Amino acid sequence: MIPLYRTLSGLALVGLLCAATPVASEPTHDAAEHAACDCPDGIKLEGQPWVRLMPPTMPSTAAYLTLRNTTDRDIEIVSAESPVAAVTELHDHVEDEHGVMRMREVPSITIPANDRVELQPGSLHVxxxxxxxxxxxxxxxxxxLKLEGLRDLHLQAVVRRAERPASGGHHQH
Ligand SMILES: [Cu+2]
Structure with missing residues (x-):
C-alpha cells in the first residue's frame, strides 16, 4: 500500500509540472481563435461580439453576438450578466399595434440545434x-450567458459605433 501522504505529494508535484508547462508550446492560432469566448462544448462564437457605443448621457445600451449550436438539441440562453450594468436582460424587438417596433424582455433565447442565432440591431439582443x-x-x-443544461459562457464584447453595413449611407449614427 502507498501511504496517503506519498500520493498527495505526488499529485501536488504533477500540478506544479502542469502549471510550469511553457505557454509557447500551445498552438498560437488556438489562443487567438478562442480569445473572445470561453464557450462550453457544443457552442461556438461566430464573429466579434460588440456593444453599441451610446452618448454618455444614455443609461443603457445593447450587446450583439452570434452563437452556433453544434449539438442535435436546441439550447436556451436563460439569462445574461455583465459587470458594466446594474441590470442585464434578454430582449427582442416586436411590432406593437401601431406598427412601431418596440423592445421587450424575453424569458430566453433559443440557439437552434445545428444552427445559429444572431443577436443583432433591430432583433434579439442583450x-x-x-x-x-x-x-x-x-x-x-x-x-x-447562462445556458440551460450547460456551463456558463463567458465572452468579451468590444464597444463600437453602430454602422450601416456596406450601403454607403450614413443616415443613422
Ligand atoms: Cu433592449
Whole structure:
C-alpha cells in the first residue's frame, strides 16, 4: 500500500509540472481563435461580439453576438450578466399595434440545434441597463450567458459605433 501522504505529494508535484508547462508550446492560432469566448462544448462564437457605443448621457445600451449550436438539441440562453450594468436582460424587438417596433424582455433565447442565432440591431439582443459608467469606444465588456443544461459562457464584447453595413449611407449614427 502507498501511504496517503506519498500520493498527495505526488499529485501536488504533477500540478506544479502542469502549471510550469511553457505557454509557447500551445498552438498560437488556438489562443487567438478562442480569445473572445470561453464557450462550453457544443457552442461556438461566430464573429466579434460588440456593444453599441451610446452618448454618455444614455443609461443603457445593447450587446450583439452570434452563437452556433453544434449539438442535435436546441439550447436556451436563460439569462445574461455583465459587470458594466446594474441590470442585464434578454430582449427582442416586436411590432406593437401601431406598427412601431418596440423592445421587450424575453424569458430566453433559443440557439437552434445545428444552427445559429444572431443577436443583432433591430432583433434579439442583450440589454445592458443602468450602466455603472459610460462605456468608451474600444472598451472590452465581459458578458456571461447562462445556458440551460450547460456551463456558463463567458465572452468579451468590444464597444463600437453602430454602422450601416456596406450601403454607403450614413443616415443613422
Ligand atoms: Cu433592449
Amino acid at each position: 440589454m445592458l441597463i443602468d450602466l455603472l459608467e459610460p462605456l468608451e469606444q474600444g472598451q472590452q465588456v465581459p458578458i456571461r
